[in-house]
Amino acid sequence: MDYIRLGTTGLKVSRICLGCMSYGTPRWREWVLDEEASRPFFRRAIEHGITFFDTADMYSLGVSEEVTGRALKELLPRDQVVIATKVFYPMGKGPNDGGLSRKHVLHAIDSSLRRLGTDYVDLYQIHRWDYATPIEETLRALDDIVRAGKARYIGASSMFVHQFARALFTAERQGWTRFVSMQNHYNLVYREEEREMIPFCMQEGIGIIPWSPLARGLLSGTRKREEAPAAPGRSGRFGAGAGVGKFEGATSRARSDAFVRELYSQSDFDVVERCVTLASRRGVAPAQVALAWLLHKPGVTAPIVGATRMEHLDQAVGALSVRLSEEELRFLEEPYQPHPVLGHE
Numbered sequence: 001m002d003y004i005r006l007g008t009t010g011l012k013v014s015r016i017c018l019g020c021m022s023y024g025t026p027r028w029r030e031w032v033l034d035e036e037a038s039r040p041f042f043r044r045a046i047e048h049g050i051t052f053f054d055t056a057d058m059y060s061l062g063v064s065e066e067v068t069g070r071a072l073k074e075l076l077p078r079d080q081v082v083i084a085t086k087v088f089y090p091m092g093k094g095p096n097d098g099g100l101s102r103k104h105v106l107h108a109i110d111s112s113l114r115r116l117g118t119d120y121v122d123l124y125q126i127h128r129w130d131y132a133t134p135i136e137e138t139l140r141a142l143d144d145i146v147r148a149g150k151a152r153y154i155g156a157s158s159m160f161v162h163q164f165a166r167a168l169f170t171a172e173r174q175g176w177t178r179f180v181s182m183q184n185h186y187n188l189v190y191r192e193e194e195r196e197m198i199p200f201c202m203q204e205g206i207g208i209i210p211w212s213p214l215a216r217g218l219l220s221g222t223r224k225r226e227e228a229p230a231a232p233g234r235s236g237r238f239g240a241g242a243g244v245g246k247f248e249g250a251t252s253r254a255r256s257d258a259f260v261r262e263l264y265s266q267s268d269f270d271v272v273e274r275c276v277t278l279a280s281r282r283g284v285a286p287a288q289v290a291l292a293w294l295l296h297k298p299g300v301t302a303p304i305v306g307a308t309r310m311e312h313l314d315q316a317v318g319a320l321s322v323r324l325s326e327e328e329l330r331f332l333e334e335p336y337q338p339h340p341v342l343g344h345e
Contacts, residue, residue, distance in 0.1 A: 006207040056086035125181070
């Protein structure tokens with residue numbers, strides 16, 4: 001395993017981050033593994049040298065944090081792991097059960113710490129931008145959380161660059177804790193973040209920890225271009241009733257994940273096919289090529305990888321050893337078609 005600083009902080013994280021949305025309760029999503037089934041993945045991750053784990057309060061409505069916290073507590077001393085969690089999405093039906101108001105953020109961090117079974121998280125992230133709450137209110141609450149010792153660092157997730165810039169400059173002007181990371185939607189078939197967000201993060205010393213590095217499994221090469229006729233969708237993309245290609249050995253998540261139909265389109269298979277072709281030439285899995293491409297990109301700290309099969313985790317770590325030439329990088333990137341901005345919802 002390789003380790004790298006998170007942005008310009010002194011915090012070192014493993015170059016692969018294990019995403020824990022897949023661990024919790026299948027009552028939340030049918031593809032989620034329960035605690036017993038998920039425990040071997042935490043054990044294998046640690047055997048591989050992974051020390052960076054990302055979850056969120058809304059994953060399995062809190063159960064993911066509970067499962068993650070118990071597993072890590074049993075497997076490693078607290079100071080040997082980096083735990084990240086997130087706040088924003090509703091955790092109940094009350095008017096203050098979601099968002100980034102001071103009331104909810106201060107309540108949410110205490111609830112997350114209780115579920116994780118720890119006194120602090122290493123990275124506390126806002127899951128999305130809250131249009132209903134002044135960013136000054138959110139930043140002040142986050143600063144209080146850091147000063148209270150409940151979080152070591154704070155981070156953000158998918159938003160527009162002008163929003164992130166406003167947050168950074170507001171914190172700097174007020175002397176409040178500054179965001180150190182951006183968890184954004186970035187992979188071989190969705191590269192819109194290269195236009196503004198990634199250059200901005202590099203200029204500001206922000207660590208980039210992409211979510212969906214395999215395009216929710218599309219880049220694993222298990223799905224084929226041929227599919228049932230798509231129902232009307234956003235901008236001609238896969239509709240609510242559409243398939244996302246035929247599945248050969250696909251996971252339960254791949255078969256049932258409706259969100260993938262909102263993010264990716266037919267033209268993305270041009271890139272997927274290049275990925276499969278290069279993987280065949282190199283004698284590795286397509287997922288390893290896709291992850292290796294991401295690890296070659298400037299500014300990327302650690303892709304957040306989900307795993308519901310052990311080979312997913314093993315392949316992700318194996319991607320660290322895959323070195324791509326400039327010619328191979330161009331081969332993968334050539335068919336890319338621009339997308340509308342997606343993933344900020």
